[in-house]
Amino acid sequence: MRKILPFLLVVLTGLLLLGRLLYLQVIDDSFMVLSQNNAIKIEYDYPQRGYIFDRNDKLLVSNQPSYDVMAIPREVEPFDTLELSILLSVSQEDLAKQLDKAKIYSPRLPSVIVPQLSKEEYAYLQEKMRKYKGFYIQKRSLRDYQVDFAANVLGYISEANTAEIAEKPYYIAGDLIGRQGVEKEYEKILRGRKGVKYIQKDIHNLELGPYKEGQYDTLPVKGKDINLTIDAELQAYGEKLMKGKWGGIVALEPQTGEILSLITAPGYDPGLLVGRKRSRNFNKLWYDTIAKPLYDRSLQAMYPPGSPFKALTGLIALQENVIDTKERIDCHLGFSYGRGGRMACHPHKAPLSLTPAIAHSCNAYFGKTYRRIIEKYDSAQKGVNVWHDHLASFGLGDYLGYDLPSGQPGRIPDAEYYNKWYPANRWRATYIISNGIGQGEVATTPIQLANMTAAIANRGWFYTPHILKEIDGNPIKEKKYTQKNYTTIDAENFDPIIEGMFGVYEYGTARFLQVPGVEVCGKTGTAENFTKIDGERVQLTDHSIFVAFAPKDDPKIAIAVFVENGYWGSRYGGRIASLMIEKYLKGEITRTDLEKWVLEHDLIEEYKKPYSGEPFKINQ
């Protein structure tokens, strides 16, 4: 025993020490991080964010330098808080609050204390900040907007929030991140990559030099410049025409799918969301829940499309062989169907064949045609699904897949949808006949309408609409935007429909809106809409809808205009579409009376009605 005890003691002690060592070094890995925190300082070098140009190389967004006052809490030494708060022109309480917040975020990582000083403030502060230990000024670049329009397209940038920092390891506190529009969609391309320098420090926080001879350091990579497909002039003109109206305009180049303009009204000046006034202005926009300037109506507004949808009903009917171009269908100010069902129509010549039925927008023609499509098959379920699939090939009823971060899928009902509505699947074509004229359960967004118009203009195919044209001067190659999507409708079936849409301008519902010297095809639309006032469903003045493309045989522009409560289709939508087409194709407006009418008319009174608290009349 006396000989063995020392052996035992030595071996057991050795094992105990080894065990603790194993725990420290291998099992508990928190020390790795602590060691990094301790000895390595990380410095960032922020690159310039990429510029944004329009399709004609007009500069839309550039950068301006901005300076954030940063602090690393554990390095902050006691200082004269009053003096510093005066220097930074913030209150002492705010300064203390920001420092506390920074401490909670991380004592060793920099946090923003006062964001986005101007160049002048920086010049003044630069020297004085040295005496405040733990504080420094970080240079970044902020956006400098060269235009006061297209805010919905461009989006904006702001400091990454806590959730984003937790989710995306690239971002640290104070980093800027793109929000909405192309700033968000193309964040990675625009922002580039910040450079990182690792610096070995000693216990006194002195810098000893680059960590491991800088082998882990990286240089900043400049953000790439991009060209948008937007035509800045057309965009600006469209926004001008939409003054005092709420709604959206989407113009596409049918042969490429490029978005020529994407207008939502009311919009706002993108310059409002830059610098220290950003959050105040943002709140103002955010809390305007009536006009909703941050809501992109061109992408997000979902409404029954109304009459433009008749073109699709006609196309599907031709494809399904339930009509031919010669058959004339009766209309007696509408028609009756089923047990007591009736679809009304406006006065026009009757009976009509397909092409004039489009031009005159005959409800009876397309109601009956729609019924034939559905009833062609053994069951209404099958018929609706066939109809649904044709429409889906036009990009309707689902997200279109364009490269912007907001949107709505629209709605094209299928059999499953109605099975939920009607018990035991007992429903028939007559139950859903309004779909044939773009009412009922169908809903589309303005960009879907524009895309559908482009597909018609192309006689059966389209490119997925997109906003990005070039990156650093190189055209985009992404397959999604460079491969044609074919509709399920054969090319020859488009001609009678296009003739009908041409007829809309020649002799139909938009004959007073012809563009001199250009063959324009279009279709008016009117959408009933409702709101709730004190829990009661109240009908408001119809939305004015218009789709068009031109020139007829070599389409350069396809457009959808949607004006909230603008009444009938040609009243606002048609006028604006006509002006936009002329502006884009000719570069100038010859019909100044028409332009003047649009500029001088607004719908402010119309929009006030539901909030007036008094009874009001609609569709005046």
Added chain:
Amino acid sequence: MKSNVKFDWITILLFLILVVFGWLNIYSTSYTEAATGIFDLSHTFGRQALWIVLSLILVIFILSVEAKFYQRFSSVIYLLSLLSLAGLFVFGKTISGATAWYVFGPFSIQPGEFAKAATALALAKYLSDIQTNITSFKHQLGAFAVILLPTLLILPQPDPGSAVVYAAFFFPLYREGLSGGYLLVGFSLVALFVLTLAFGTLWVSVGIVVLSLLILFFNRKKRKRHFSRYFIISVLAVLFSFSVNYIFHSIFQQHHRDRFNLVLGKEVDTKGIGFNTNQSEIAIGSGGWTGKGFMQGTQTKGNFVPEQHTDYIFSTVGEEWGFLGAGGLIVLFVCLLLRLAFLAERQKSQFSRVYGYSVLGILFIHFAVNIGMVIGILPTVGIPLPFLSYGGSSLWGFTLLLFIFIRLDASRKGYSTL
């Protein structure tokens, strides 16, 4: 040298490995670009290189002296050593709080580092005396006196760490027949002390009472139950537990208290007393399996661990060589200690055996307490890691201690007891 003199090369090899490995780590902690060579005396590693070379010369001296010399002159060496310790009260120089140094020009020497070897010799001499019987109380007192004299001279320097090392002499005493009761009492007191600090007097007292009742219960069938003995021990234990609070709060100084509280996990202050341990744990913990590589330790480079080249040298090993290196070092130490135990057992003379166990005990306490402190399982006690920590006195002290034993071992056949 005589033909029957055989040095134990295994021990010598282990010694060389430890010294060289220690120097590499000191080099890593103290290297700067201004260094002109490995003997650059303006740098810590350069001075240590010099100490190592000198210690090798010392080794040759030690090994060439006749083994008998150490036994014959042990009393003289012991007395000289005591004098050198006592002389500190008059001529001593205070360095980092302890008056433990003689200073000669640029060099300073710490007599305490040599007193361990001297005490070991004296104890060996005393115990191996034919008249000494360690089981008798009188001779036990004599042995304790040999050990306590230098301890009492070292404590007031103050250097409690070095004083703790003298507990090492329990190894030879126990081996030579000292009652195990002393060890038991010693361990019990330490355990009671720590438990009282951790759980408070009340719970410890309850524990003692429950424990003694249990023992009584299981021994109830034995004829002699020594009821009164259990009672007295229990009462004494409870009284001790009560006095711990007094000792801790009234006799200990604040920095002693902090060191205990830290290890007991009662304090999380990482800026004050906890700083060393915390930084050293971070350095070691960040080493992982294989370490950051020689000269690549970020904590080492940034001098985050105070006293890293001396008492905390093990943290550099841990950071730069990882678990493989640091664990390997522990294994090396264990090998050295086991080898010493083996050597001590094979001695024919009692003098050599007592001395061998003293060497084993001293190195063991240094090894266990130093590494235990650096990896945060023992309170901060400032004693060096033998052969690795920077310092001429400590290196020479350990060299002397170890090589006298190697010399004694080498002559075990031709050398008989008197």
